[in-house]
Amino acid sequence: MQQLLKLSYGAAFNEDSDARGLTWSDLEGAEGALRDADRWLRSPDNRGTEGFGWLDLPEADLSSVIEAGQWLASHDALIQVGIGGSALGNLMVTQALLHPAHNELTRGERGSPRFYVVDNADPQGAKSVWSLVDPARTALIVVSKSGSTAETMANFLWLWEGMKKELGESEALKRLLVITDPEKGLLRAFVRAKACRSLPLPSSVGGRYSVLSPVGLAASSALGIDVMALQEGAREMDRHLASSSSLEENPAWIMAGLHWLHFTKGRNMAVLMPYADGLASFTEWFAQLWGESLGKKGKGSTPVRALGAIDQHSQVQLYTGGPDDKLFTIMRVTELTETLVIPAVSDPELESLAYLGGHEMGAMLHAEARATAATLASLGRPVLWLEIPRLDARRLGGLIHFYQVVTALTGRLFAINPFDQPGVEQGKRFTYGLMGRQGFEEDGKQSLEAFARIEARRVSC
Numbered sequence: 001m002q003q004l005l006k007l008s009y010g011a012a013f014n015e016d017s018d019a020r021g022l023t024w025s026d027l028e029g030a031e032g033a034l035r036d037a038d039r040w041l042r043s044p045d046n047r048g049t050e051g052f053g054w055l056d057l058p059e060a061d062l063s064s065v066i067e068a069g070q071w072l073a074s075h076d077a078l079i080q081v082g083i084g085g086s087a088l089g090n091l092m093v094t095q096a097l098l099h100p101a102h103n104e105l106t107r108g109e110r111g112s113p114r115f116y117v118v119d120n121a122d123p124q125g126a127k128s129v130w131s132l133v134d135p136a137r138t139a140l141i142v143v144s145k146s147g148s149t150a151e152t153m154a155n156f157l158w159l160w161e162g163m164k165k166e167l168g169e170s171e172a173l174k175r176l177l178v179i180t181d182p183e184k185g186l187l188r189a190f191v192r193a194k195a196c197r198s199l200p201l202p203s204s205v206g207g208r209y210s211v212l213s214p215v216g217l218a219a220s221s222a223l224g225i226d227v228m229a230l231q232e233g234a235r236e237m238d239r240h241l242a243s244s245s246s247l248e249e250n251p252a253w254i255m256a257g258l259h260w261l262h263f264t265k266g267r268n269m270a271v272l273m274p275y276a277d278g279l280a281s282f283t284e285w286f287a288q289l290w291g292e293s294l295g296k297k298g299k300g301s302t303p304v305r306a307l308g309a310i311d312q313h314s315q316v317q318l319y320t321g322g323p324d325d326k327l328f329t330i331m332r333v334t335e336l337t338e339t340l341v342i343p344a345v346s347d348p349e350l351e352s353l354a355y356l357g358g359h360e361m362g363a364m365l366h367a368e369a370r371a372t373a374a375t376l377a378s379l380g381r382p383v384l385w386l387e388i389p390r391l392d393a394r395r396l397g398g399l400i401h402f403y404q405v406v407t408a409l410t411g412r413l414f415a416i417n418p419f420d421q422p423g424v425e426q427g428k429r430f431t432y433g434l435m436g437r438q439g440f441e442e443d444g445k446q447s448l449e450a451f452a453r454i455e456a457r458r459v460s461c
Contacts, residue, residue: 002389004233004236004237004388004395004398005386005398005402006388007251007385008384009254009255009258009385011377011382011385012262012383013382014380014382020265020266021265022258027247027258027261028247030260030261031253033257033413034247034256035245037409037412038253038409040412041055042055050203051204051209051418053202054205054212056202057213057234058212058231058237058397058401064199065218066227066228069218069221071222072139072141072177072221072222073112073221075137075175075222076107076113076114076133077113077115077116077132077133077134077137077138077139078115078116078138078141078222078223079116079118079129079133079139079141080117080142080143081117081119081141081143081159082143082144082152083152084119084207084208085206085207085208085210085211085288086143086207086210087117088284088288089210089216090115090211090215090220091117091281091285093220093225093396094219094220094225096278096281097220097225097393098224100277102223103115103116113139114132114133116129116132116133118159120151121150121154121155126158130162135166135175138175139176139177140156140163140172140175140176141179142156142176142177142178142180142187143179144180144185146181146185146186147186147188147189147190148185148186150428150431150432150435173194177196177197177198177199178197179198179199179201179214180200180201181201182200184203200214201214206419208288208289208292208293209419212231212397212401226393226394227393229394230393230394230396230397232397233397234398234400237397237398237401238405251402252405252406252409253409255329256409256410256413257413258327258382259301259410260414262327266324266325267324267382268325269302269304269327270290270302270304270326270329271306271327271328271329272287272303272305272329272331273307273328273329273330273331274332275307275309275331275333275368276333276336276365277307278333278391279331279333280307287305289404289407290407291303292424293410293411293419294410294411294416294418297414297416299415300414301327301410308365308372309365309368312368316375319381320375320376320379324380324381326382327384328376328382328384329384329386330372330373330376330385331387332366332387333387333388333390334388335389335390336362336365337391340360341359341360341361342357342360342361345357429443430444430446432444434448
């Protein structure tokens with residue numbers, strides 16, 4: 001098997017530090033807890049139960065997804081309506097694997113539809129996307145397991161009415177794909193009534209763990225992304241982690257254990273800083289996965305999104321000179337897809353820049369990644385160094401599954417459920433009450449009372 005990733009973690013320890021220091025022995029002492037967490041995660045009793053379904057996705061049959069992708073690919077544009085896990089995974093995969101200016105290329109150059117995601121409840125987003133497409137040549141994808149997510153359904157209602165107004169309902173239905181729970185929920189009832197095209201989102205798969213389900217793979221397949229390779233990478237990663245029964249050979253155990261132990265030392269922030277533009281949206285996906293999974297019962301590790309080398313000029317001063325409350329993961333792609341040689345200086349006024357001439361820009365990016373990691377390590381800040389050989393579908397699938405396993409294991413170490421989101425649900429209930437949904441009147445009242453406390457003191461200028 002060709003390498004999926006490599007984790008270097010020597011700088012995660014500081015044996016000469018004070019009581020907040022961490023040693024290899026500390027991590028070895030956590031091996032039993034990690035083994036128990038892994039046993040819980042992979043227990044046959046949990047397989048297929050709520051929250052655990054993502055573990056089965058690397059082995060899932062993708063024939064219906066690929067068939068839907070072929071149908072979607074016949075359109076000029078795709079609009080996916082969703083929020084959170086129903087949007088971030090798609091943005092992450094497409095940014096990583098498509099041309100950075102995919103939508104600006106001609107159909108002949110890109111070879112697949114333009115792709116848009118409508119997620120936030122900001123009217124500018126939906127209206128701007130709608131202004132860019134021809135409804136007759138556009139497919140609309142709506143993603144919601146329950147069919148009750150307010151932001152998603154508000155955007156869907158507006159876009160769906162626009163499609164019907166432009167084309168008539170029968171033609172609009174020919175351009176609609178619904179991804180929802182296979183048996184229950186508002187959208188499943190809609191599918192049955194309208195007999196429109198649909199794909200199932202397994203009820204045991206949570207939104208933030210759903211990128212390797214039809215949620216993330218249907219549009220990806222239409223866009224020419226090798227979804228079989230994404231799945232293959234996840235499957236290879238899962239088999240490797242499942243067969244690695246000792247701490248020293250299991251990178252997921254090491255990463256989960258280090259995040260947990262550093263949390264106990266007061267480092268309750270997890271900085272993920274890849275040095276590759278294609279992984280910028282990976283940090284957004286990670287932030288939801290990590291924050292929503294682990295932030296419960298007063299515990300948790302706050303995800304911090306960064307991008308090298310850009311955030312060397314906006315965040316690294318805080319990382320080096322600010323509080324020692326972070327565990328850093330610096331990520332590097334060993335082989336970048338493009339090369340660019342910096343030309344020799346030909347203008348006398350720019351002679352001081354001559355040292356850059358002849359260097360490959362990617363080599364400079366790699367040097368900056370090493371420099372940032374080395375700077376943090378030299379100051380005693382804990383650093384993990386994560387490399388993937390190249391940013392392709394197989395490695396991305398492996399990376400996705402790796403982080404899902406790490407997150408689940410870390411949640412188990414925190415003694416919380418990494419698959420629920422009670423705080424999110426409360427916010428949903430308050431929104432329903434404020435928007436007048438029947439049965440949520442008391443939630444609306446409580447929301448108004450809580451917000452009144454916020455406005456009790458104010459100042460303007």
